[in-house]
Amino acid sequence: MPELPEVETVVRTLRPQLVGQTIRAVWSSGLPLRMRRRVDEAAMRTACIGARVGAVARRAKYILVELERRGRATGTLLIHLGMTGRLRVEARRAPKAKHTHVVWTLSGGNQLRFLDSRRFGWVLAAPDVHGLPELARLGPDALARLDGEAFAQGLAKSSAPIKSFLLDQRRIAGLGNIYVCEALFRARIHPRTPARRARGKARPLLRAIRETLELGIANCGTSFRDFVDANGEPGTNLDALLVYGRTGEPCQRCGTPIRRSVDGGRSTFFCAGCQRR
């Protein structure tokens, strides 16, 4: 479900509720999550119980809850929301909603809860998560200061459609289907353009990506179906989308009806007038 702006929104709403809290207990449903992997409850307990939350950060679409003991960093709780993952902070006595898979009890009397109906999300805790392949293979964060020249060189070496290129988290990390469609529209690049042919547009494309993501964050995320932040609030970015989900509506730049195609099994929205092959 969530892409970079949604994850950033969750992190921002989570941070004030978690930092300074000590984790007292951990529970998990035992059901398998992403790739049929179960949460390693023993490792989770070892890393979390008695630890204090020092910071809450984001790397691409991952949430990092930094743990410390006696003021020293001792580990990280790593969370990926997948498609339908949600984090909520609720009173300990509040009933556990359906699809609750992990619960961390906090010193203040609340619980952090991870819910995920489709179970495409992932949760783990470890002393050092940075060497894990999940994080190690990520490309530069899409909101980091990106090197336009390096990005252009990456484009030049790939024949994949530009949409696939941008969705590949090893190239640039944090974009998903919605924001890729939006960024390509802003940059006037057809989604099926071979990456190497978009090389000359590397800088405008990076600018479009940044604008798209910053707008998404300013609007607290896109709530297309059911995205909500850690307080249960939906974002308002749906209204700001220019092409995604707008099949048949006139392009806001040229009036051509927005088209939908399917690429690699995923919906693509674009304007055939502005985004020429």
Add this chain to the structure above:
DNA sequence: AAAACACCCTGCCTGC
């Protein structure tokens, strides 16, 4: 090595 595809899972919406 890179690109294309199948797969993981539930919920919701559409059309019959």
Add this chain to the structure above:
DNA sequence: TGCAGGCAGGGTGTTT
């Protein structure tokens, strides 16, 4: 009202 089919913003492993 029920049911089948299609669709969904994620990543990963396997095949080509």
